[in-house]
Amino acid sequence: MKQKSMDQQDDVPLVFVHRPPSFHFPFKDRLSTHFNLLDPLDSPDSTHFVRRHANSIRVLLCVDPTPISSDLLDLLPNLQLIVGSSVGVDHLDLSDCRRRGIAITNSGVAFSEDVADLAVGLLIDVLRGISAAARFVRSGFWAKTGDYPLGFKLGGKRIGIVGLGNIGSQVAKRLEAFGCIISYNSRRKKPSVPFAYYANIYDLAVNSDVLMVCCALTEETHHIVNKEVMAALGKEGVIINVGRGALIDEKEMVRFLVRGEIGGVGLDVFENEPDVPKELFQLDNVVLSPHSAVATPECFDALEELIIFNLKAFFSHEPLRSLVELE
Amino acid sequence: MEKPVVVMTNPMSEYLEHELSTQFTLLKLWTHSSKPKFFKQNSNLIKAVVGDTNCGADAEMIESLPRLEIVASYSVGLDKIDLEKCREKGVRVTNTPDVLTDDVADLAIGLIMAVLRRVAASDGFVRSGKWKGGDFQLATKFSGKSVGIVGLGRIGSAIAKRAEAFRCPISYHSRSQKPHTDCKYYSNIIDLATNCQILVVACALTEETRHIVNRKVIDALGPNGILINIGRGAHIDEPELVSALLEGRLAGAGLDVYENEPEVPEQLLGLDNVVLLPHVGSDTEETSKAMADLVIRNLEAYFGNKPLLTPVL
Numbered sequence: 001m002k003q004k005s006m007d008q009q010d011d012v013p014l015v016f017v018h019r020p021p022s023f024h025f026p027f028k029d030r031l032s033t034h035f036n037l038l039d040p041l042d043s044p045d046s047t048h049f050v051r052r053h054a055n056s057i058r059v060l061l062c063v064d065p066t067p068i069s070s071d072l073l074d075l076l077p078n079l080q081l082i083v084g085s086s087v088g089v090d091h092l093d094l095s096d097c098r099r100r101g102i103a104i105t106n107s108g109v110a111f112s113e114d115v116a117d118l119a120v121g122l123l124i125d126v127l128r129g130i131s132a133a134a135r136f137v138r139s140g141f142w143a144k145t146g147d148y149p150l151g152f153k154l155g156g157k158r159i160g161i162v163g164l165g166n167i168g169s170q171v172a173k174r175l176e177a178f179g180c181i182i183s184y185n186s187r188r189k190k191p192s193v194p195f196a197y198y199a200n201i202y203d204l205a206v207n208s209d210v211l212m213v214c215c216a217l218t219e220e221t222h223h224i225v226n227k228e229v230m231a232a233l234g235k236e237g238v239i240i241n242v243g244r245g246a247l248i249d250e251k252e253m254v255r256f257l258v259r260g261e262i263g264g265v266g267l268d269v270f271e272n273e274p275d276v277p278k279e280l281f282q283l284d285n286v287v288l289s290p291h292s293a294v295a296t297p298e299c300f301d302a303l304e305e306l307i308i309f310n311l312k313a314f315f316s317h318e319p320l321r322s323l324v325e326l327e
Numbered sequence: 328m329e330k331p332v333v334v335m336t337n338p339m340s341e342y343l344e345h346e347l348s349t350q351f352t353l354l355k356l357w358t359h360s361s362k363p364k365f366f367k368q369n370s371n372l373i374k375a376v377v378g379d380t381n382c383g384a385d386a387e388m389i390e391s392l393p394r395l396e397i398v399a400s401y402s403v404g405l406d407k408i409d410l411e412k413c414r415e416k417g418v419r420v421t422n423t424p425d426v427l428t429d430d431v432a433d434l435a436i437g438l439i440m441a442v443l444r445r446v447a448a449s450d451g452f453v454r455s456g457k458w459k460g461g462d463f464q465l466a467t468k469f470s471g472k473s474v475g476i477v478g479l480g481r482i483g484s485a486i487a488k489r490a491e492a493f494r495c496p497i498s499y500h501s502r503s504q505k506p507h508t509d510c511k512y513y514s515n516i517i518d519l520a521t522n523c524q525i526l527v528v529a530c531a532l533t534e535e536t537r538h539i540v541n542r543k544v545i546d547a548l549g550p551n552g553i554l555i556n557i558g559r560g561a562h563i564d565e566p567e568l569v570s571a572l573l574e575g576r577l578a579g580a581g582l583d584v585y586e587n588e589p590e591v592p593e594q595l596l597g598l599d600n601v602v603l604l605p606h607v608g609s610d611t612e613e614t615s616k617a618m619a620d621l622v623i624r625n626l627e628a629y630f631g632n633k634p635l636l637t638p639v640l
Binding site: 113114116117118120121122124125127128129130131133134135136137138142143147148150151152153154155173174176177178179273274275276281287288289290292295296297298299 | 429430433434436437438440441444445446447449450451452453454458459462463464465466467468469470471488489491492493494589590591596602603604605606607610611612613614615
């Protein structure tokens with residue numbers, strides 16, 4: 001491992017890399033030209049490796065939402081910053097980090113457009129049956145049996161956005177252009193936003209045709225889309241989830257779908273990825289995506305820029321971007 | 328007074344059939360094995376034809392119906408109606424503009440997403456159980472990509488409005504420049520194709536626009552380009568499109584229409600960068616009903632001696 005020193009710094013820019021064992025870390029090479037990367041998984045004895053460098057580590061790069069345990073934080077007493085590579089931070093113990101004085105940055109708005117794009121793409125697909133109609137054509141049914149069944153119009157639909165953060169706002173902006181009516185539920189009402197606010201998700205569901213789930217996963221939002229909310233949304237209701245699988249009571253959702261008590265769903269996330277409830281494979285009013293909302297080269301480029309920016313800023317004692325509020 | 332005799336060419340809408348039967352004597356062309364025989368037998372009776380995108384009113388049909396007064400199309404496209412013949416014979420023509428604009432524009436964006444973001448292919452990936460074996464390949468971002476629209480009429484403008492919400496710079500090619508838009512105009516479709524990544528065909532099919540997307544245009548669009556067709560199959564030189572896709576000279580295509588529906592080029596069926604839909608542009612419950620209502624109201628107006636709602640001729 002090269003020892004590389006940067007001009008105008010009095011400390012060596014060591015970055016501890018925390019990643020899942022199998023994950024190909026796409027921008028490792030580029031980061032290595034700026035920083036000294038310490039990756040315990042590159043060493044035959046990772047625990048010994050960590051102990052040897054422990055006191056010099058002030059910043060940790062968390063690749064993928066790989067959980068960080070309290071035990072690991074115990075080993076890094078001088079850790080000041082965790083640089084995340086996802087927008088979600090549900091894999092971190094935020095209160096523990098706050099207690100230890102560790103700041104966290106996430107991917108900020110680097111992904112917002114891509115996730116919003118996919119959310120809209122999933123919605124159009126569910127309402128118009130795009131994936132299902134494409135299967136219909138591929139299996140030769142169009143010539144044999146005639147026209148594909150009718151879908152549903154997007155324009156004029158009442159869209160309820162669950163979580164009007166960066167992603168939710170981008171979803172709203174897009175769906176307005178399709179003639180949809182936007183309302184939302186958030187922890188707090190947003191003062192400068194023209195959309196109708198509902199203080200709880202049940203009321204949002206009662207007054208919506210579609211729920212777009214775009215919020216962070218926390219203790220409060222676990223299974224926020226539950227049986228009551230799905231029933232309130234109604235038999236023709238559609239749910240799109242680009243947040244985290246655990247935002248929806250998945251077992252209940254499957255029951256609703258199998259019994260025809262909900263109109264359709266588009267999902268990029270699941271409670272136990274990559275496992276997907278098999279019942280969903282038989283349904284044409286369901287569109288499934290393998291957690292790929294950020295799987296575009298543009299997302300990775302934006303993330304790489306942001307990570308390099310934040311690491312450089314940290315070592316230069318300059319302000320960081322997309323700091324996560326630790327309440 | 329006897330109810331006017333109306334012939335419907337295809338089973339386009341059960342709702343429309345039902346409604347027409349209450350006010351008119353409805354004949355169903357598709358139920359007769361010999362069309363020439365049917366026309367001959369009913370030539371003195373038929374006053375109206377209700378056509379669709381598969382069978383409208385061609386010269387032969389119009390000639391064989393001397394009592395024909397009006398053709399009400401269950402479509403906005405007029406390419407299956409011999410307008411010259413109608414004009415010659417004084418036959419009125421109506422179509423269904425505006426009510427289907429949103430649905431077709433929505434589908435265009437849906438197709439872009441299906442191809443560029445691989446929504447359709449990744450759905451298949453998950454359903455086949457392959458996700459357990461590893462991640463799906465990368466897609467391409469949509470927001471901010473340049474979109475070129477062929478035909479900035481009602482549908483083209485609606486597509487532009489939607490794509491703008493995704494920060495896409497929009498350019499277009501039309502017979503003439505449109506004064507009410509900031510979008511960049513190209514008087515030549517090759518220049519449009521050269522300067523955009525996603526090319527959307529949204530114009531009417533006429534003699535001039537037949538095969539408007541040919542080999543040269545496909546080459547100009549290039550190997551990173553995506554072609555979306557929600558117009559008519561005959562807008563694109565289909566064999567050229569097929570070769571370009573098979574040879575990787577185009578990044579992908581999303582098609583809702585084909586030169587010979589319901590036939591779809593077989594070689595495209597296996598490509599996961601191609602999304603093929605069965606002409607569903609305006610096929611929603613809401614819009615189908617709105618289109619049917621417009622056909623009915625036009626016929627009611629005509630036979631009630633009132634002004635037509637959406638006349639073409």
